[in-house]
Amino acid sequence: MKIGFYSSMPLEDKKNWSGTMFKMYEQLLIQGYEVIWVPKVRFTEKEEKHFKLIEKWFNKIFNRGYNRHLFIYKAKIAAKRLEQNLKNFKIDVLFNPTHVNDFAYLKTDIPVIYLNDANVAQLLNYYHYYTGFGILSKIETKYLEKKTLKNAAYSIFSSDWASNFASDFYGINKEKIKTIKFGANIAVPETIEFNKNPTEFTFLFLAVDWVRKRGMLAYESLKILKEKGYPVKMLIVGCNPKIKADWVTIIPFLNKNNPDEFREIQNHLLSSHFLFVPTKADCTPIAFCEAAGYGLPVISTNTGGVSAHVIDGYNGSLLSPEAEAEDYADEIEKLLKSPEKVREFSENARKLYDKELNWKNWGNEFTTIIKNLR
Incomplete structure (x- = not known):
């Protein structure tokens, strides 16, 4: 089976997501799959300027922050470009770790398996870089995330905290959601010593x-x-x-x-x-x-x-x-x-x-x- 691995960086790069992307890639190879890198779609310099302009005007009109990573205009451009790119790959499954925006409007017959360690909606006003967004930006963010989850054949999360949210908040079928916990990104010894120095x-x-x-x-x-x-x-x-x-x-x-x-x-x-x-x-x-x-x-x-x-x-x-x-x-x-x-x-x-x-x-x-x- 051929698995397309959607990533912004080469799969051999051990720095990507603190090594987590590489560990998943490594495991897919160990499991016997043929893994093909599907590079994340890129935007033109002109498009990037449009994105910044949208963010700027939103800030000016509403005096609130704007989620420039997740918004409809950008998502539609990304989906069309990804649809074109996928024609160059012969894959049986498309594995998408963490990317929400590019998959919300994607139309493909290839089954998509989505993975993340949280729902973006959970991070709003929880992580500092997801704080201060205007209400319209928040609505847009949640709308796109729900579409991505609904379009996925399966969604994998690394904790029940995230899995349960996807089901309870977005109404995603629980049979399409799985919790698989992450592992260590460094080598672990086969045995360890439990009797350490008790004096300090x-x-x-x-x-x-x-x-x-x-x-x-x-x-x-x-x-x-x-x-x-x-x-x-x-x-x-x-x-x-x-x-x-x-x-x-x-x-x-x-x-x-x-x-x-x-x-x-x-x-x-x-x-x-x-x-x-x-x-x-x-x-x-x-x-x-x-x-x-x-x-x-x-x-x-x-x-x-x-x-x-x-x-x-x-x-x-x-x-x-x-x-x-x-x-x-x-x-x-x-x-x-x-x-x-x-x-x-x-x-x-x-x-x-x-x-x-x-x-x-x-x-x-x-x-x-x-x-x-x-």
Whole structure:
């Protein structure tokens, strides 16, 4: 079977969507499919100027933001261009990860499998870059997303949070919606050591977005524990906040495509005791899948799709979105006083990875969907 993989970047590029696109491509090959890259449609310079002009006039008239990624005029142009492009490909299935706009008006006999980690409608006023849109832009966004979902033979989401929304909000047939959780985008050892140094505790903050992932909240929580005399350390990897403390180590950036830096990331996961990312908004944090593979309990927020990868009281702790530094410090203090609970969380994290938070499982589940198309 030939699967057309719709992507803005070559499928071999490991940076695309933090490596998630490559992992899906890799799994499709492992499953035995012939995978063909279908490049995302491009717009002319003249069209891009028209798009910017529409956004500018909307801002001027309504004094509100405009979703320039999803609007009807652009969607119709994209659909026609994609229809023409598809004539150059002989494929049995068209796999569309994340692209809503280009598929809303697409007319094709090729079955389309859509995938995303959230519905765009869920992100409105949830993610900062989906905030401030005018009411007409929001209506347009939801209208196009509903069309894309209805046109798809199947829609795959990485959490029930997203899957249930597609069904409940848009009325999409539940039989056409599947939840398949993502895996780790880095190699995971076959076995791990659960007996780590109990004399000091390293809390890993692995993230690029310091603000949305609420790194300062993590720092303030650990500072409370440090002042109480607990031997805690904070390891920040992926961003460079202005923090100076002898118990905090900052590594601004590590490239997964660089073998030496890749091994450094692995070593940090192996040596840390917790992954502590009290995120404000998230769909599917891949770092949480990677933490599970390395047996790291996760301390985070019960928001978005986080609970698909961190089960409160099983492989970590999820606090409410309103929780403050003192609340996180209290929860962590309970864990530090209960090493048997920490070990249980660690073992459960690895069990969760082996069961479903891995790409082999994703590939198998995807193949089940393909078989249902025949």
